[in-house]
Amino acid sequence: MRRPFLAALLTTTLLVPAFAAPPLPEWREGDGYLIGVAVQYQGQTYRALQSHTAQKGANWNPASTPALWQLHHGPVQRCSPWQAGYSYQLGDQIRHEGDYYRARQAHTAHAGTEWQPPRVPALWQPIAQCDAVTPVPPGNTDTINGIKVPPDPGAAGRKTLAGIDADNDGVRDDVQRFLAQEVGKHPARFKYAMEMARITQQEILSAGGNDRERVRTLTNQWSLALDCFYDTYKNPTEDYEWRLNFSKKVAALHANTSDRMNAIKNSDAMASGMMFRSPIRYQCD
Known part of the structure; x- marks a missing residue:
């Protein structure tokens, strides 16, 4: 070990291959991806939420694994309401039932998990207001x-x-x-x-x-x-x-x-x- x-x-x-990789490479099964890497898949851009290897046969493509990949749509707007099903990055700031929180780690708030910020202190840190970055x-x-x-x-x-x-x-x-x-x-x-x-x-x-x-x-x-x-x-x-x-x-x-x-x-x-x-x-x- x-x-x-x-x-x-x-x-x-x-x-790594000797040739230079394209700015946004196509996702490939079997490749390893570091957190934050952006790839193209089926014409859309995704960003890795976790470092991982796309194991062969596991079907861990970006569209099928929201725990590993986030569809790239720009940063969360400051103090936007918390939403179930949304993928959050480290440092994102949101509001929930009148309180404010900062994401402690990147994660996806999967629907049905009840991962509201007050319930999961491992994921969300209470802050005084959204300006307190x-x-x-x-x-x-x-x-x-x-x-x-x-x-x-x-x-x-x-x-x-x-x-x-x-x-x-x-x-x-x-x-x-x-x-x-x-x-x-x-x-x-x-x-x-x-x-x-x-x-x-x-x-x-x-x-x-x-x-x-x-x-x-x-x-x-x-x-x-x-x-x-x-x-x-x-x-x-x-x-x-x-x-x-x-x-x-x-x-x-x-x-x-x-x-x-x-x-x-x-x-x-x-x-x-x-x-x-x-x-x-x-x-x-």
């Missing part, structure tokens, strides 16, 4: 390599398994600051490193549930983000030693308390013996 970056650092190969007060941020990041959580960030995520982007503040310092000068590299950190945080928080299929899904998503991270380098050996040390630091940071280390060990144990499929090719945003 991999820990962030280590296993794939030793075995990675570049899987971020819970981090203005001025209470630092700038590292041109990236605005939350303040250093210090010892308080190690008191709980989840730690502190002041801007609710799914990445612990101490991890976000580290990534901004290490790879913040390269926007694409930072983006994919953040996606891997976001998935690793989900692994840590869900490890106690003993859900092996969720572990499989998260591992596949993490691997896609890793592939896209590698694609920011010219070849597999570029900065190899630096990347190896970077991976060790990231792994140590994610597991910097005994509870987090135990959660990672539990996740690794659940993944032991599983079969994982590699996509035929993958699309990076």
Whole structure:
């Protein structure tokens, strides 16, 4: 089982074709897609809500899987009413029965699930008003390599398994600051490193549930983000030693308390013996 970056650092190969992909590629069964990637399918544009591989025979085409794909129709209008059946992106702001909410993660409010914002705090964060885009007060941020990041959580960030995520982007503040310092000068590299950190945080928080299929899904998503991270380098050996040390630091940071280390060990144990499929090719945003 991999820990962030280590296993794939030793075995990675570049899987993207030598030719340049079109701006909006056609969706293909068997391909891997990173969250946010846009594709064409049956003449319409869709955007990936989750990193995933379109497994052969699963019929996971964009039109048939609203949990994975959103028909692209522009951003949600600020403070529009919450709607069942609508696909929401991270950060979307809506109103519901006189209260206001911000989406904690991308999701589709499938009809019949009763996923109204007050019922699912894992998906929706109450906010004072729609103008309150971020819970981090203005001025209470630092700038590292041109990236605005939350303040250093210090010892308080190690008191709980989840730690502190002041801007609710799914990445612990101490991890976000580290990534901004290490790879913040390269926007694409930072983006994919953040996606891997976001998935690793989900692994840590869900490890106690003993859900092996969720572990499989998260591992596949993490691997896609890793592939896209590698694609920011010219070849597999570029900065190899630096990347190896970077991976060790990231792994140590994610597991910097005994509870987090135990959660990672539990996740690794659940993944032991599983079969994982590699996509035929993958699309990076």
